[in-house]
Amino acid sequence: MERGTRSVVRDRDVCRRHGVVGVLVEPRSQARCAVVVLGGAEGGLHEADAVALAQEGFAALALAYFGSPGVPSSLVDIPLEYVFRALDLLSARGYASGSIGLLGGSRGGELALLVGSHDERVGSVVSVVGSGVVTAGIDYAAGRLDRILATSGAAWTVAGRRLPHLPYVVPPELVRSIERDEPVSLRDAFAALPTGDELEAISIPVERVRGGVLMVSAGDDGSWDCVGLSEVAAGRLRAADHPYPWAHVVLEGVGHTIAGPPGGPVAPYGPGPGVTFRYGGDPVLTADARAETWRRTVGFLRYTLPRETADEA
Template sequence: MRIEISPDQPALDTELRIRLTGFPPGETVRLRASQPGWASEANFVVDADGTVDLARDAPVAGSYEGVDPMGPVWSMRPADDAVGDPPELTLSASGVATTVVRHRIPAGLVRTEVTDGDLYGVLYHPEAAANLTTAVLLCGAEGGIHEDDAALFAAHGYAALALAVYGAPNRPPTMKDIPVEYFARALEHLSGLPVVNPGKVAFVGGSKGGEAALVAGATWPGIAGVVSIVGSGVMTQGIDQSIFTGSFLDIVTTPVPNWTQGGKPLPFVPNVVTPEVEKAIADGEPVRLRDVFEPGLSLDILAAATIPVERISGPVLLLSTEDDGGYGPAFHQVAADRLAAHGRPHEHVVYAGAGHLIAAPPYTPTTVSIGPGPGVRFRHGGTPAATAAARADAHRRVLAFLASL
């Protein structure tokens, strides 16, 4: 009896081929997937040829339903000692086990830290490469950079810059009064690198980073395309204090501009704290950020705060989720309507049943939809299965978008 996993040196975003071979035909076997602090279990009936193939067979019981090659991975649930996304994945059944290391930073990449003036980021690209399509990856309200995500994109043959907007060296400590000129300086820096094709630089962001990507693209014509994942076509309120130490109510009730241009603040839709949100906070219930964002769409400032996305030079990909606990699809629909009215190339995809957390790399657990916030818990929304499917499809779409530039 064997458990086969291929390929044997996968990246974190690689769909695995998982097969059980040599097992007694007709018997039910329990397949357990685990990584430190996480585990799932699913029962399969062995085929007449002694195999179980996860690309062919659905479990008869367990942590997920239907045929899904990566079902055991995304359906893992955490224990009290869960430690993020460790690279080692172990599969076991009937006393047989095998382990594969899923690499967050694949081999064959060059890593360069970017510290040019007020710029900060980490650039990855394949070795001995030149003139590459380049993705600039922008984080959300958590700040900092996701350099491992840049590495995963680079492993597909692109240059990828994880660019800090705030909360990193050389950058402001909070998301307040960020000059949009910063994005132009990032473009200028990239255009001087032999590895980068300056005519094929796309901005890609998730959540608040999706808003940032649309703002950058609408401001600087050198950007060849924009991807906004669960982001906003409207400029929303900034953050004037650390999201890790400040009070949630203080943060959301302090209307500060996120963006400036020419030293002047750009208009924004402020948050609105309703009595329902205040009650949820007082009762210790999880809070949806969407509930403080969406009321702003009915304010008079909306027209001035809407991002002029029709100025984006290239195509725009908007990825939304139906049960987003963050912005919600209405914020992308504002951009989609504006792009359509001006005949600009775009696509707006809304994933049914999925929640906010689809900007993460695919094939990671999606069973936790409530996470920590500044003195509160956030409800991100979505079912595990729908969010997992949306993550995987969103990743494929972003890669296809980059290939099309």
């Protein structure tokens, strides 16, 4: 167990004992609810986000599910059961069913909605620039971006079954941009959303979440159409007359990099596999939106997660 800064305590050993890669960050005073923090397609561990949540009074488990030692190197065939083990850990720590939240950014937002729709212990889900549709995996071993897009299969599995997903496309203009070393918008590599039964097959059943759902989308997202992808989930919640608080907030003019606490990078461009990605959005607006999204996230988690433990109720 490690002493952290500003009244938080970090524990990696408890994660190892439960068979997950992560760090549990708790405030020194007893937390009443807990949040699992899930990063995006960059992989790795979002420990700083967990620390920021712990400083707000939550227990926070930063969970690595790929891209770190001890977990797969690529976003391919990741079992949802792995995240369920993180919920087992928090349950063992005394966080009751309904007092556990999920916070994910980008592909982590997609994963948060998926896990919340499969595990009734989840009482709140926040998906920032995420997706209400299951999308394809990312096999970084394939090399350059166009080869990754052409070869990647499923991102997620449940009970050993690969989940159906929206496929990638590799338009010729995208390949030309890569070969010219020009910045690319990854959103150009996603197939158009289908309709009817085909859309139903890849949509996340978010109406099954036994708690609140907040989705925050960037109106000028260069990484994917998070507005349209999240609106699929909003439509399901609307159609089901979801009995818990929910919202889909669209922040116009901002880019993909609004997930996480304020102060993180909001550059309009960033590195990718053999490419430079265009994240979109005005940098000043995006920085402001990042701060606003964090305020909304913390406020929503406080509003939707129980304010007292089972022993206190």
